[in-house]
Structure formats: structure tokens, C-alpha cells
Amino acid sequence: MLVVDHVTKLYGGIVALSNVTLQVSERELVGIIGPNGAGKTTLLNVITGVMPPGIPRRPDGGKIFFKGVDISSWPAWKIARLGIGRTFQAVRCFQSLTVFDNLYLGLWIQKNEKEKKRKITELLEFFQLKEIANAPIARLPVGTQRIIEIARTVINEPKLLLLDEPFAGIVGSDCYKIIALVHQLNKEHNMTIMVVEHRLQELFNCVNRVIVMHEGRVIAEGLANEVISNPAVKIAYLGESDVSVGS
């Protein structure tokens, strides 16, 4: 479904991604881990075309294919309409709007107003946000905003969902809710999902395959236990000491 083919991305003189190649199959659940500065978020940025201001959206080398279509030079809005949705590392809800309006804008590109209302009501119930539907986002805690951001992205039912640290700032039952949602979206809606995350326990509960990045390169990939026992990963990401899953 998604092919990242020898992609390189430079931020000025800094190499953020170096010759990254990976493939994600349809309906797959993939996790991406790596220490800070490994290039995880840059990878999501390059795939979606959403770059920080002043940085060109195109990769400096290589190509990205989604369902066989080369999207390397496509503008971000067009990529999103093709069916690639994403969330951000720092929560990015529309602060001056209400919860309802945020979800409504998630469905902006759809035309059927009745269908939009039905979907919003369904999602508000699923996330137990009904009571705060008309509350301004700015007054809500970051954890709740994170859930709204995820809800706003999945409401449009993208074919490929990219979640950038979805568990950051979220505690307790909300974590399980996100894990349950990821599985539900994957199984019932056939969504392909890539999750970038630092919290390994939650990530390994979510995904089947893990890709490890370090200094802009993919250094390992495989099942969670295989990856964790990989010596290169221990050195790059976990340090020299042995760390077990869930610790």
C-alpha cells in the first residue's frame, strides 16, 4: 500500500532522513520507534507532505508511492484527499473552535451534511465527548485535546492513518481507549495504521510489526521481541542494558 523508496530529506545541512526504504502492506499495523532525532516525525512529514514552515515538502531524494501512485511531489491537501490522515506530535486542535467544530472540519471534504452529523454523533459517543461537544478546545486538558485530534483525523476514515505519539499526555483508561480504537479501525474499517511512539508498552499492544530508526536510517524491523533483542537497536535506542517489553 505504501512504499517509501530510498527517501532522503535534508533540513538545511542536516540529514533528517537518509536513504530510507520501507513498505507497509494493506491493513497492517506498524510501529515506528527510535531515539529523539531519529527521523520518525520527518518520515511522517515526508509521507503526508505536511512540512514545518519554510521547508520544501518534496523529499530531496527517492520516491513515495501510495497504492502505486507516486505522491512525492503532491501537495499535502491532495495527499490527504487521497486517503492519508495524520496526527501531530504536539496536539494541533483548532484552539478557537469547539469540539464539534473541530470534528466537523475533519469532514470538510465530504459533501453529505446528514452523513457528517451522523459520524460526529457516533464519534462523540464513542469517545464520551458528548457533554463537552460545544466546549471551546482551548479550555480542555491536553489529554482530551489529543483524543479529539485523533477523532478528527479518523472521522474521515483515511485508508492510511499515521499517528505521531498518540499516547503522549494520555493516562489510564484513555490509553486503552486509543489501543481499542486502533484495533477497531484496523479490523472493522480495514485501515492501515502507522504509529510513531516512545511508550513501548502501549505501542507493542497496538502494532504487529516494528520499524526502528536511528539518525535518519532504518536500522531494524520485525516483531516487537525480535527488534528489542537486536544488538543494533539496543545500542542505538535502548542503550547497552537489556530492557524488556513493558518495562
Next chain:
Amino acid sequence: MRRFWGLKQWPWIVRMGFIALLYLLIYFGRPYFKSFVFSLAMFATLSMAWNLVGGFLGYVSFGHVMFWGIGAYVTAILLKLGWSLPLALLSGGIVSMTVAVIIGMSTLKLSGVYFAIGTLAAAEGLKILAAYLKNITGGGGGFYLPPVLDLQTCALLMCTVCAAFYVVLCYLSNSKYGKLIQAIRDDEQAAVALGIHVFQVRLRVFLLSALFAGLAGGFYMINTSFINPATAFDISITVRMLVMTLLGGIGTADGPIIGTTFYMIISELLWVRFPEIHKIMLGILLVIMVLFARGGIIDLARRVKVHVSS
């Protein structure tokens, strides 16, 4: 009945009352008041046009006067060519929009200070062009037009255009499209990631702003019968749009009208009482406003209301 007279209705009663007062002044006031109402309606329209881009989109334009100037020139030229008044006025707005497409295509991709400089450069460029095209614009000497309308009719029409623009802005700020504009101002990248064509939305807003600024320029030309490049592309008019919007409350539908009314009344009062130093006093007043009421009069009123109710 009680519900109708509830607090929620008062802002609309005040708005309707204000518009009625302006029309009464046009019909029954002395020429001074007619002229005052014309200027008020024209600057309110310009401030609303600036606010659409500066407040709603978050793009501070330093060259917005160019759309007003283009509207004035196009209306004047077409009237001299024998076009009918409504067609000449409308064409002024449409040509302003066309120029806005060209300028917007290049500057709306910029952000922050680069957009401000881009629009300023465009206005200055057009000023030079207007001075250079002597055969069409009359050059630096200016363009004269025989009187077309009397002051009362002119003020009445300007006031109606201003009211119409206000209704459009109210509708826009409460509509779904208004929420979309707000969302883009809040976080452009998040909007793009949802598949929203941000540039297209921005360009549409920019065009609407240019249309009404162009119409205001056309009415100015009809009222004064003279325009020259120095006036048509005068940066101080852009600055006035900006100040009036900031005074009232940037990013709100009511802000520009409140700010323009406040600015013009205070300015007139100071001019009558202190003719030699009225601009200095106005400047001091504006500095005080900026220091203590950054959100403008609307925000100040809101804060006072909260303070009183608590």
C-alpha cells in the same frame, strides 16, 4: 415576548439603531454630517476589508490601499468613457478583484512580514504605474471627474454598501466557511492535513476584501471628483484601516465599525478643541489604547462586563 427582549437581542437592536442613526443623519443632517457619515461608512468598509485579511486570515497587509485606489481610478476612467454609474462602480470592484488574484497568487504563499512587505511593494509599484500612465490616469497631476452624484445620494449608497458588507461579514463569521477560515488562522498545517486547500480559501477571502475596498474607492472618486497617485496609493490610508480595526477588535465582525466610529468621533472632537495638536493627542490616546486594551474596545467591554458581573 420576554425571550425576545432578552439580553441576546440587545446587540442587534444597537446595530440596527446605529444604522438607522446614520441614515437619519444623511437625510436630515447638515452637509457636515452627511460628509462625516460618508467618510465613516467608507473607512468602516475599508477597515472591514482589511480585517478580513488581517484579522480573519491573520495576514497583515500593508498595501491594502491599492484596491481602494484601483477602484477609484477604474470608476473614474469608465465614467469619463460614458459608462453608466452602477456599471462603472461594479467594474471598479471587479478590476480590484482581478488585481487581487495576481497579487494574491504570489503574496499569499508568503507569510508574516514577507506578506506585509509584498503587499506594500505592490501598492508602491502601482503608485508609480499610475503616475507613469499619464494618458489613462492623468499622471501625477491627477484625474478630474465632473460631479456625478450629490453628497446625500453618495453617502446613502456608501452607507448601504457598508451595511451590506457588514451583513456578509456577520454571516461569514458565523457560517461553516467562517469556522474554516478560523481553523486555518489557528493552525494552517493541521488544516492542510485534513485535505483543506488552504491557499484557495485564502485567495477567496482576499478577493472578497479587494471587491469591497474597490467599491469604496469608486464611491470616494464620485464624492471628491479627484484622485491622484499619491492619494490613491497612500500608505497612511492602509495604516488608518489597521488602526481602526485594532481599536475596535481585530478578527471580529463588529470591531472595524466600532473602531472606525470611535476613531473618527474622537479625531473630530480633538480637531475642534485642539486644532494644532489634535494629531499628537490622538496618537497618545492610541498608545494608551494599545497598552491597556490590546483586544480593542470589544475586548475591553467584555472584560468590564466580566468584572462587573463578578
